Amino acid sequence: MRRTALLILAILIVAAFFAWRQFNPGPLAFAGGSTVALADYKDANPTGVPASLANADVVKRGEYLVRAADCLACHTAPGGQAYAGGLAIPLPFGTLYSTNITPDKDAGIGNYSDQDFLNAVQRGVRKDGTRLYPAMPYPSYTYMTDADALAIKAYLFSLPPAHIANRPDTLTFPYNQRWAMGPWSFFFNADTRFAPNTSQTPQWNRGAYLAEALAHCGECHTPRNLAFALDNRKKFAGAVTAGWRAYNITPDKGSGIGAWSDDEVFAYLAQGHAVGRGTAAGPMGEAVDASFSHMAPEDVHALVTFLRSVPPIASPDLPATLAPPAPASPKDGVASNALGKKIFAEACVSCHNWTGVSALTPFATIAGTRGVNDPTATNVAQIVISGTRRHEPDGVVSMPAFGSILSDTEIAAVVNYVTARFGSAKSAVTENDVADLRKQTSR
Amino acid sequence: MHRSENSASLPSRRAVLKSSLAAGFTLAFYLPVRAANEPEQTPDTTAGQFAPNAFIRIDHTGKTTLVMPQVEMGQGVYTAIPMILAEELDADFSKVELKNAPPNEKLYANPMLGVQATGNSNSVRAFWKPLRQAGAATRAMLMQAAAQQWQVDPASCTAANSVVTHAASGRSIGYGDLVDAAAALPVPQDPPLKNPKDFTLIGKPLKRLDTPKKSNGSAIYGIDAMLPGMKFATLAACPVFGGKVAKVDDTAAKAVPGVHQIVVLDDVVAVVGDHMWAAKKGLDALKITWDEGPNAKISSADIWADLRAASKKDGVVAKSVGDLAKGLAQGERFDAEYELPFLAHATMEPMNCTVHVTPDSCEVWIGTQTISRVQQYAAKAAGLPLEKVTVHQHLLGGGFGRRLEWDMAESAVRIGKQVDGPVKVVWTREEDVQHDIYRPVYRNVISATLSDGKIAAWKYRVSGSSVMARWLPAGGYKNGIDIDAVDSAVDMPYDIPNKQIEYVRAEPPAVPTGFWRGVGPNNNVFAVESFMDELARKAGKDPIDFRRGMLDGNPRLKAALDLVAEKSGWGQPLPARVGRGVCVQPSFASFIATVVEAEVDEHGEVHLRRVTSAVDTGIAVNPDIIVAQLQGGLIFGLTAALWGEITIENGRVQQSNFNDYRMLRIDEVPTIDIHVMKSSEDPGGIGETGATAGPPALRNAIYAATGIALRRLPIDRKALALANKA
Amino acid sequence: MTTLNINGESKTFDAPDDMPLLWVLRDVLGMTGTKFGCGIAQCGACTVHIDGNPVRSCLLPVGSIGNKAVTTIEGVGATPVGAKVQKAWLDLEVIQCGYCQSGQIMSAAALLASTPQPEDADIDLAMAGNICRCGTYVRIREAIKRAAGEV
Ligand code: FES
Numbered sequence A: 001m002r003r004t005a006l007l008i009l010a011i012l013i014v015a016a017f018f019a020w021r022q023f024n025p026g027p028l029a030f031a032g033g034s035t036v037a038l039a040d041y042k043d044a045n046p047t048g049v050p051a052s053l054a055n056a057d058v059v060k061r062g063e064y065l066v067r068a069a070d071c072l073a074c075h076t077a078p079g080g081q082a083y084a085g086g087l088a089i090p091l092p093f094g095t096l097y098s099t100n101i102t103p104d105k106d107a108g109i110g111n112y113s114d115q116d117f118l119n120a121v122q123r124g125v126r127k128d129g130t131r132l133y134p135a136m137p138y139p140s141y142t143y144m145t146d147a148d149a150l151a152i153k154a155y156l157f158s159l160p161p162a163h164i165a166n167r168p169d170t171l172t173f174p175y176n177q178r179w180a181m182g183p184w185s186f187f188f189n190a191d192t193r194f195a196p197n198t199s200q201t202p203q204w205n206r207g208a209y210l211a212e213a214l215a216h217c218g219e220c221h222t223p224r225n226l227a228f229a230l231d232n233r234k235k236f237a238g239a240v241t242a243g244w245r246a247y248n249i250t251p252d253k254g255s256g257i258g259a260w261s262d263d264e265v266f267a268y269l270a271q272g273h274a275v276g277r278g279t280a281a282g283p284m285g286e287a288v289d290a291s292f293s294h295m296a297p298e299d300v301h302a303l304v305t306f307l308r309s310v311p312p313i314a315s316p317d318l319p320a321t322l323a324p325p326a327p328a329s330p331k332d333g334v335a336s337n338a339l340g341k342k343i344f345a346e347a348c349v350s351c352h353n354w355t356g357v358s359a360l361t362p363f364a365t366i367a368g369t370r371g372v373n374d375p376t377a378t379n380v381a382q383i384v385i386s387g388t389r390r391h392e393p394d395g396v397v398s399m400p401a402f403g404s405i406l407s408d409t410e411i412a413a414v415v416n417y418v419t420a421r422f423g424s425a426k427s428a429v430t431e432n433d434v435a436d437l438r439k440q441t442s443r
Numbered sequence B: 001m002h003r004s005e006n007s008a009s010l011p012s013r014r015a016v017l018k019s020s021l022a023a024g025f026t027l028a029f030y031l032p033v034r035a036a037n038e039p040e041q042t043p044d045t046t047a048g049q050f051a052p053n054a055f056i057r058i059d060h061t062g063k064t065t066l067v068m069p070q071v072e073m074g075q076g077v078y079t080a081i082p083m084i085l086a087e088e089l090d091a092d093f094s095k096v097e098l099k100n101a102p103p104n105e106k107l108y109a110n111p112m113l114g115v116q117a118t119g120n121s122n123s124v125r126a127f128w129k130p131l132r133q134a135g136a137a138t139r140a141m142l143m144q145a146a147a148q149q150w151q152v153d154p155a156s157c158t159a160a161n162s163v164v165t166h167a168a169s170g171r172s173i174g175y176g177d178l179v180d181a182a183a184a185l186p187v188p189q190d191p192p193l194k195n196p197k198d199f200t201l202i203g204k205p206l207k208r209l210d211t212p213k214k215s216n217g218s219a220i221y222g223i224d225a226m227l228p229g230m231k232f233a234t235l236a237a238c239p240v241f242g243g244k245v246a247k248v249d250d251t252a253a254k255a256v257p258g259v260h261q262i263v264v265l266d267d268v269v270a271v272v273g274d275h276m277w278a279a280k281k282g283l284d285a286l287k288i289t290w291d292e293g294p295n296a297k298i299s300s301a302d303i304w305a306d307l308r309a310a311s312k313k314d315g316v317v318a319k320s321v322g323d324l325a326k327g328l329a330q331g332e333r334f335d336a337e338y339e340l341p342f343l344a345h346a347t348m349e350p351m352n353c354t355v356h357v358t359p360d361s362c363e364v365w366i367g368t369q370t371i372s373r374v375q376q377y378a379a380k381a382a383g384l385p386l387e388k389v390t391v392h393q394h395l396l397g398g399g400f401g402r403r404l405e406w407d408m409a410e411s412a413v414r415i416g417k418q419v420d421g422p423v424k425v426v427w428t429r430e431e432d433v434q435h436d437i438y439r440p441v442y443r444n445v446i447s448a449t450l451s452d453g454k455i456a457a458w459k460y461r462v463s464g465s466s467v468m469a470r471w472l473p474a475g476g477y478k479n480g481i482d483i484d485a486v487d488s489a490v491d492m493p494y495d496i497p498n499k500q501i502e503y504v505r506a507e508p509p510a511v512p513t514g515f516w517r518g519v520g521p522n523n524n525v526f527a528v529e530s531f532m533d534e535l536a537r538k539a540g541k542d543p544i545d546f547r548r549g550m551l552d553g554n555p556r557l558k559a560a561l562d563l564v565a566e567k568s569g570w571g572q573p574l575p576a577r578v579g580r581g582v583c584v585q586p587s588f589a590s591f592i593a594t595v596v597e598a599e600v601d602e603h604g605e606v607h608l609r610r611v612t613s614a615v616d617t618g619i620a621v622n623p624d625i626i627v628a629q630l631q632g633g634l635i636f637g638l639t640a641a642l643w644g645e646i647t648i649e650n651g652r653v654q655q656s657n658f659n660d661y662r663m664l665r666i667d668e669v670p671t672i673d674i675h676v677m678k679s680s681e682d683p684g685g686i687g688e689t690g691a692t693a694g695p696p697a698l699r700n701a702i703y704a705a706t707g708i709a710l711r712r713l714p715i716d717r718k719a720l721a722l723a724n725k726a
Numbered sequence C: 001m002t003t004l005n006i007n008g009e010s011k012t013f014d015a016p017d018d019m020p021l022l023w024v025l026r027d028v029l030g031m032t033g034t035k036f037g038c039g040i041a042q043c044g045a046c047t048v049h050i051d052g053n054p055v056r057s058c059l060l061p062v063g064s065i066g067n068k069a070v071t072t073i074e075g076v077g078a079t080p081v082g083a084k085v086q087k088a089w090l091d092l093e094v095i096q097c098g099y100c101q102s103g104q105i106m107s108a109a110a111l112l113a114s115t116p117q118p119e120d121a122d123i124d125l126a127m128a129g130n131i132c133r134c135g136t137y138v139r140i141r142e143a144i145k146r147a148a149g150e151v
């Protein structure tokens, strides 16, 4: 047993080594040009907080940065106390639980020195020396400046300590061998701080810092290689994370967001919704509510500029053309799939209409969105299962979760009906696919 | 009225409730006292009217107003009760006007419940005699008044359509012209009742009196109460049962336009605004910290573990026949356990109550099944004497037992005390589902032996909460037995020489339990009829033949079974994975046999194909309403059987709205044929009958289609998938 | 101030743009025929017509209606189809508690306006969004066919 396990481990490491040997570029390598150390950068400092907060105290600055880094999303359990951890992150080989990062001395990180904190955030090493799994995005956070990381620490330490013990992970051997993350980090964590690119504009550099060191967009939107490291040759080309599909956000016209206007991208980030483009849900919905919607407009603009600069990559499985609204009458359009049509008539049509253009609110318009134009239908299935609850400037926008009353069969049917009726390439989701998706979402 | 003499001999004027377990839920008969000499007992003014009893008012224009002692929640009593009164009164039915009874236990207590309440499917059963007597007595007085005026023998007069006629002299006079003379006469002691064959209204499918207004939006339900200067509120109780408010941050809520006030009670927080929208947004914006209290860890798993343990102990014997030990010793023995989940009511009209509380008065606008209790508890909450509390009854957007409770009125009054002027408190659907008073979880343990194709012995133990112990301790809960919990078990219809029925009272922690559309009968008929099918299979008999063989003692039920067998096409061949299931029951004094035909597809999805019922419910006062009630009741029961289950996690209800508490919809409902049998017996109950009949019949259809013997509800679709078939 | 054309009359009132039409009708205008059942477009009790199309008013921001024609249960009887539906509902005694029926009638009227001779499948698709807790579905189906016969 142990032997085979070690063997697997060895293979993993070799594989990782190969991946590394094949040269995995850094997240910003695509931009070319020349970079300088932050200290030698002449233009406006791309790190830290926006001008409006320049003179704020360290805790205030930390609050802005902790949001920009969206630590809340993972370090808070549903309905639990903020930053007290406990979110279940299901993996094929067991479940990880996010940890308590409130300043509680026993349960939290109250005993962490500044250096301990930097080691955890930038290098994935805990105070006790044990290694963190890359579920904690330290390969991205590693680009954060010490000053920003410590401002975040200052903010966290200003919070009330939560005396809530961390839940032990349930990873199976060999995956429970945390030490193995040491070699992994050696290959895949650059352990270096952000270096501005002198051939790019200051706005681009700000966007790059926000996207890489804080918002860690790539952790969801960039595919991973077989050693679970981000494959930056496919930067932002899209991947499936926590059971949701993080779409291609490269400037590719067909399958990326190249066809979106800057305003649309800005609106989507700042409000989680761009008219005709759809409404953020799942992990992206959380990111908007907890992170992007709190960013200064100039920072969101910087992100847009940065996103526009990455190389366009086409996702072969995503149709390049988005289907127009469906016919107004249920009689027209998709004929097959009676069960899917039945569920749609019962639970969906009241908000989404037979056309896919909601008569109630643009937030509920699904015609023309990527989700229904995705033959994997991952996100359509997920939102049917888990619904979404978003906090918009003027109130809550939500879709109810149907996962507990619809069977896997019914969900598969309605999902396939939706992509067939509103998409340009219909899906063939099965009961088993739905069962798998139910397992993958973080809880 | 004459019955008052009898009642005067009773220890108290409060209805006395006797229960005969053998007959299940049947209670001593008692008639509310009409006291013409005690007008102060009738808050509704009878001035200038002929008011010979609690139910009938006739004025000089002949306008006849009937006071409804039972409330309309869809079951049609606002048609059936007037039909019964008008029948014996010979009133012009097209002209009668209806009025809700005010809270008054003495005048309007339900003779079968002893409280002024509408439930247990007994409106017609309970009021059948008193209303006929009230009508007949009134009619006799009017005829005598006419006869005196004409100097003729009353017997030579006839009455019809509110007119007394003396054929011989060709004279006739309207009721309106007789009211003064009639009022002066004594109330006759024993007015002759009509021979049913002379009925002109009863037995006819007359049009409902309540539906025209319901078809154009003008009907007023509790939630529609509108008052000048009224404010609107919605509330949140602690999501954990029994939890309290720890701290409330209302800065954001106060900033919501239209929000006036945040009312913080120890267990509930309410937001008061210009309209529901402001109140709702305000509530969303509130940051409430709850003190979740001791129940924060309770989960369905624990509740079931407790109930299963409790159901293993001996219970209180509710009924014993023959020699159980001897019976269990002979023939082959079989055992089974059946389990039913918590259920919410989800009345289409969410809980609501409008109140106007001042230092010395409290007015309440509500649709309730128990107006007198609402008055009592509103008075308590307001800290006022009963007579300072006025309750206005409205139509109910569904009752199903949920509105036999008064919690929505209590909290509204507590909130209203802090609000200046009238306030309408409306619960969101989420609050309605998560703070319901639930149909209890039940577990039934059965052992039976078969000898030559018949049941030789039957040991049946029902374990679960006692709703009666809380709701009607006097008479409803005696010597450790809840007469509702064992209803339809102690009086199960089959001839079984040796049997014993036991009850174990097992209260779930924290979760409040109450009535539903049938409670004891829902549970017992499901368990009995499910096990009957399993035993029939053991005996190698057709489920209907097996039942027939033991129904000699119950001819009405046997006849219904024979009719449903014929009408449902029982025995005709069916495709694979399609089955028919049968259920018979004597519950609510209605004898009904039901056959459900259903298909189970390869994914385990259940599709209803056809439902057929034959019912002997005694004299069918309005057969069309009976058909509608049975169709609706069957759908209500089938909905629960397919999907209904409230689950608890961390002390909270996990369901919240129709997206996670599923309802049967029109596209899932098949043809439902109801055959109402001719009968001259007194009327039976019908409101809960279908809800009780549907689940076992469907369960047995699935058993027939798949061979899988489901032992719990709701139906486990996964277990029915071909892939999972053992 | 917002002005809406409701049942052919223009009504002016003061309400925030994001307020759902349902609460404007019920709480501001006192038109209580339109019912609240779920608030999440899952039951149909709040159904009204916007330019003749059935819409769930519990999620329809009043600010988005503009000058479109709003028809409610109080006004649908003035349309020939609405009148036929109401009559069929009473002829067949569809209604029990009645709370869902405003919505059922509005959905049925919209169906018959667009599909005068609906088949069972059409009825299923048009009415599946309307829950009736009293279980009047069998008669709803019959009544729609009855009304279709007379429309
Ligand atoms: S209240 Fe609008 S659909 Fe239920």
Ligand code: FES
Pocket (backbone or CB within 6 Å): B074, B348, B397, B398, C095, C096, C097, C098, C099, C100, C101, C131, C132, C133, C134, C135, C136
């Ligand atoms: S008639 Fe009661 S909910 Fe439909």
